[in-house]
Ligand SMILES: Nc1ncnc2c1ncn2[C@@H]1O[C@H](COP(=O)(O)OP(=O)(O)OP(=O)(O)O)[C@@H](O)[C@H]1O
């Protein structure tokens with residue numbers, strides 16, 4: 156039979172995916188690290204890593220699972236940080252409401268920028284997102300409420316739900332960890348959902364998805380808004396952790412940084428952006444105290460990584476483990 | 481009723497008979513006429529072949545009919561509705577589903593998932609982002625049936641990208657059939673298939689064509705003769721001949737156009 160001979164010619168397929176033991180083990184280890192980290196490492200540093208990890212994971216939802224390279228995600232990150240910081244300082248919003256406000260703002264901004272960018276492909280998509288986020292940067296630079304070059308400083312952390320004092324660094328840490336976990340699990344759920352299946356189909360072959368009757372623009376916009384919202388969540392929380400919202404968070408360098416983290420860690424893997432964020436934040440922290448010029452070192456590492464490990468750290472590890480099986 | 485009666489002369493008869501039609505269909509690429517003033521009338525329930533030498537404009541016709549390209553001129557009507565201005569996804573949603581000449585699968589998804597992507601579309605399962613993907617298992621029985629129809633059951637868990645070319649085509653056919661389209665436009669569905677599989681796929685198309693309309697581009701004239709009720713021959717973007725296989729194959733202009741082209 157033709158079918159049978161050909162069947163043996165193709166390598167045996169991996170078994171139906173699902174939660175493998177590898178995934179479960181990884182999840183347990185990750186959770187333990189998350190719980191124990193503030194007792195081993197300086198909490199503010201871990202919180203910074205977690206904020207950027209969520210940022211990168213949200214960015215990767217778009218790049219890794221829909222195939223859209225946004226060069227404007229700083230607008231969502233920094234925009235949400237401004238809204239969160241301002242609403243606390245000016246209106247005495249409690250932290251949870253301020254974070255919600257920042258997130259919703261990022262989602263709305265994502266809807267506008269996404270709507271304008273989604274019709275374009277590839278590099279044009281990236282350029283439109285960059286242009287629009289730069290426009291937003293100049294708004295932030297000029298608008299009086301952002302505090303211009305100084306940013307919004309000394310944002311009080313406040314009391315979560317009215318009774319958990321976020322001034323306490325452990326309380327603050329576990330709150331950030333919970334937000335990160337929420338965002339990460341949300342992305343995991345979306346990626347492995349019926350909707351996520353369609354996103355992958357669009358990434359794999361957009362023309363075919365259209366010919367099957369999918370209004371791909373709607374799916375892309377949906378993913379863009381979700382990605383922007385989760386990016387905003389990360390930015391808003393970061394504003395509370397550092398009690399600061401500034402132009403650094405909305406600049407194009409920030410958009411570049413998140414691309415770097417995602418590429419280093421591994422596009423289209425769930426853990427990759429987290430690893431990439433941890434690596435980049437650690438390097439920056441380490442280099443900040445040395446005399447090396449930070450951008451040069453990071454740029455060099457980036458180029459080396461792109462040349463040697465195209466799939467990123469986690470992508471290469473996954474590929475290695477798959478080969479061994 | 482005569483077959484040659486122009487639509488204008490017998491509008492009532494045409495309306496009941498013709499499912500998809502194109503008038504004065506024209507596509508210009510920077511001054512080059514890839515499709516020039518083509519009239520097509522696809523009869524309900526027929527298998528209609530679109531043949532012609534390489535570069536004749538067959539794929540361009542498909543792209544126009546499914547709106548992947550916007551025609552420079554002309555009008556496309558589906559079941560009495562002017563669909564000339566619709567977007568391609570809307571065409572598919574009305575039941576006109578195409579396949580691609582360069583096999584179009586989702587390479588990093590399994591064979592099963594490829595078919596499930598199509599099955600997901602009509603219901604609510606396409607937009608549910610809060611449910612686990614195990615929710616899609618309700619589609620498995622139907623998906624497996626379709627995969628079996630095209631003889632790919634042994635490959636169901638394989639990544640589509642790993643399949644040899646001919647089997648990708650079979651998978652694409654299964655995915656197209658999953659939507660239960662009213663009109664199927666198949667662009668060289670047999671290309672790259674092993675000789676022994678061609679008969680199987682031809683039989684499948686014949687079975688699938690019951691209750692629907694098929695338009696297919698096909699280079700293999702034996703398949704065309706065997707399968708198709710109506711043949712339109714294109715050459716340099718224009719219709720050269722039209723009719724059933726026998727009349728078309730006897731046409732001297734067609735024979736000339738196919739000189740040296742007719743393979744096996
Ligand atoms: N997007 C495009 N831009 C410019 N020219 C095009 C484009 N698409 C097709 N053409 C030209 O139009 C003509 C018809 O192409 P088409 O693909 O429709 O031919 P075909 O009949 O499907 O041929 P084949 O049998 O090789 O598939 C060719 O000369 C081709 O080069």
Ligand SMILES: [Mg+2]
Nearest residue numbers: 538539540581
């Ligand atoms: Mg063609």
